[in-house]
Amino acid sequence: MSTIKETIRPVFPFTAIVGQEEMKLALILNMIDPKIGGVMIMGDRGTGKSTTIRAMADLLPKIPIVQDDVFNSHPTNVELMSDSVQESISKGKKLLTTFISVPMIDLPLGATEDRVCGTIDIEKALNEGIKTFEPGLLAKANRGILYVDEVNLLDDHLVDILLDSAASGWNTVEREGISIRHPARFVLVGSGNPEEGELRPQLLDRFGMHAEIRTVKDPALRVKIVEQRNQFDQNPEVCLSQYQEKQDALKQDIANAQHILxxxxxxxxxxxxxxxxxxxxxxxxxxxxxxxxxxxxxxxxxxxxxxxxxxxxxxxxxxxxxxxxxxxxxxxxxxxxxxxxxxxxxxx
The missing domain is CATH 1.10.8.80 (Magnesium chelatase subunit I, C-Terminal domain)
Structure with missing residues (x-):
C-alpha cells in the first residue's frame, strides 16, 4: 500500500533548470521579499515557465498556520490573520498550529469572479443569521503563490481584482449588504506569450518585475535540457537526489536572505x-x-x-x-x- 508521500507528484528541481536566468532571479527575489509585487514572465511557448514556477514553490520552507483555517492564517502575526482567528484570540481561545507547504494556486483562464474571490451564502445569512463564506482562490493563495498562465488572455476586470488584492493584501466580498474580508497576501506570478497579445500598460505597471524568456538556440544546451527532462520523467527520485545538495543550499540562501532583509x-x-x-x-x-x-x-x-x-x-x-x-x-x-x-x- 503506497503512502500519501509516495503518491504526491514529484516536482522538477529548480536548480536543475538550464538557462532562463532572468526568470529565475525575478522569482527568487520575489520569494525573498513578496512586497516587490510579483513578476510577469513573457516568452515563447514551451520554454519551461510553468515548470520553473512550480519548482520555485517547492523550494520554500514550510509555513506555520492556524489548524483548519481556510485562510492559512498566521498563528501570531495579526496582519496575516483572518478576522475570525483574531476574534478567537481576543476571546482567549487556544488555537492549534500546524505547518504546511507554501500554497501554489493555479488560476484557470475560465475562472469566474465568484471562483476567484469567494461567495457569501445569502440564504443562510438571512434565514439563520450566520455569515457563511465559501472561500475562493484568493483565500487559498494567502501567504503563497498565485500563478496565472496566459494572464494576457484573462478578463481585464479579473486581472484588476488580482492586482488590487496583491497590492493591499486583503480581499473583500460584498453582497446584499453583507461584507466579509480576509487576508490575501500572495506573490502574483503571471506568464504569457506576447504573440497572443500584451497586457494594458496600466496593468503591466502593477507587476513588480517583468522577465523575458527566449527559446534556447544553442544545440548543446537544447540536448542537455531534453536529456534532463527525460531522466526526470523516467526516474524522478534519482534526479531529485542528484540535485538535493544544490536545492538545500539554495533553500538556505533564501531563508538567510529573508532573515537579514x-x-x-x-x-x-x-x-x-x-x-x-x-x-x-x-x-x-x-x-x-x-x-x-x-x-x-x-x-x-x-x-x-x-x-x-x-x-x-x-x-x-x-x-x-x-x-x-x-x-x-x-x-x-x-x-x-x-x-x-x-x-x-x-x-x-
Missing part, C-alpha cells in the same frame, strides 16, 4: 541615482523607484551583504523598469536596451 541599507546617493534613471526614462508614477529599491535590497540580501552596491542595482533595474516604458498599448515592450543605456550614463 530588514537590516539591508541603501545609501541616499544610490537612491537618488535610481530616481534619476526613472525620471530620464519618463516612468509614470513612483512604483518603478519603489520596486527597484526593494529588488536591490533583496539582491544584496541574497548575496549575504548588508549594504546595497551600484552593481546590485544594475543587476535588477532592467527587470523592474522595462515594462513601465510603454505608454501606448500598441507599442511592444522594450527588451531593456533603453534602460541599460540610461543606467550606463547615470551610474558611470
Amino acid at each position: 530588514p537590516d539591508i541599507e541603501i545609501d541616499f546617493s544610490l537612491r537618488m541615482k535610481i530616481s534619476q534613471v526613472c525620471g530620464q526614462l519618463d516612468v509614470d508614477g513612483l512604483r518603478g523607484d519603489i520596486v527597484t529599491n526593494r529588488a536591490a535590497k533583496a539582491f544584496a540580501a541574497y548575496n549575504g551583504r548588508i549594504q546595497v552596491t551600484s552593481d546590485d542595482i544594475k543587476h535588477v533595474i532592467t527587470l523592474c523598469l522595462r515594462h513601465r516604458l510603454r505608454k501606448d498599448p500598441l507599442e511592444t515592450i522594450d527588451s531593456g536596451i533603453k534602460v541599460e543605456k540610461v543606467v550606463g550614463e547615470v551610474f558611470a
Whole structure:
C-alpha cells in the first residue's frame, strides 16, 4: 500500500533548470521579499515557465498556520490573520498550529469572479443569521503563490481584482449588504506569450518585475535540457537526489536572505541615482523607484551583504523598469536596451 508521500507528484528541481536566468532571479527575489509585487514572465511557448514556477514553490520552507483555517492564517502575526482567528484570540481561545507547504494556486483562464474571490451564502445569512463564506482562490493563495498562465488572455476586470488584492493584501466580498474580508497576501506570478497579445500598460505597471524568456538556440544546451527532462520523467527520485545538495543550499540562501532583509541599507546617493534613471526614462508614477529599491535590497540580501552596491542595482533595474516604458498599448515592450543605456550614463 503506497503512502500519501509516495503518491504526491514529484516536482522538477529548480536548480536543475538550464538557462532562463532572468526568470529565475525575478522569482527568487520575489520569494525573498513578496512586497516587490510579483513578476510577469513573457516568452515563447514551451520554454519551461510553468515548470520553473512550480519548482520555485517547492523550494520554500514550510509555513506555520492556524489548524483548519481556510485562510492559512498566521498563528501570531495579526496582519496575516483572518478576522475570525483574531476574534478567537481576543476571546482567549487556544488555537492549534500546524505547518504546511507554501500554497501554489493555479488560476484557470475560465475562472469566474465568484471562483476567484469567494461567495457569501445569502440564504443562510438571512434565514439563520450566520455569515457563511465559501472561500475562493484568493483565500487559498494567502501567504503563497498565485500563478496565472496566459494572464494576457484573462478578463481585464479579473486581472484588476488580482492586482488590487496583491497590492493591499486583503480581499473583500460584498453582497446584499453583507461584507466579509480576509487576508490575501500572495506573490502574483503571471506568464504569457506576447504573440497572443500584451497586457494594458496600466496593468503591466502593477507587476513588480517583468522577465523575458527566449527559446534556447544553442544545440548543446537544447540536448542537455531534453536529456534532463527525460531522466526526470523516467526516474524522478534519482534526479531529485542528484540535485538535493544544490536545492538545500539554495533553500538556505533564501531563508538567510529573508532573515537579514530588514537590516539591508541603501545609501541616499544610490537612491537618488535610481530616481534619476526613472525620471530620464519618463516612468509614470513612483512604483518603478519603489520596486527597484526593494529588488536591490533583496539582491544584496541574497548575496549575504548588508549594504546595497551600484552593481546590485544594475543587476535588477532592467527587470523592474522595462515594462513601465510603454505608454501606448500598441507599442511592444522594450527588451531593456533603453534602460541599460540610461543606467550606463547615470551610474558611470
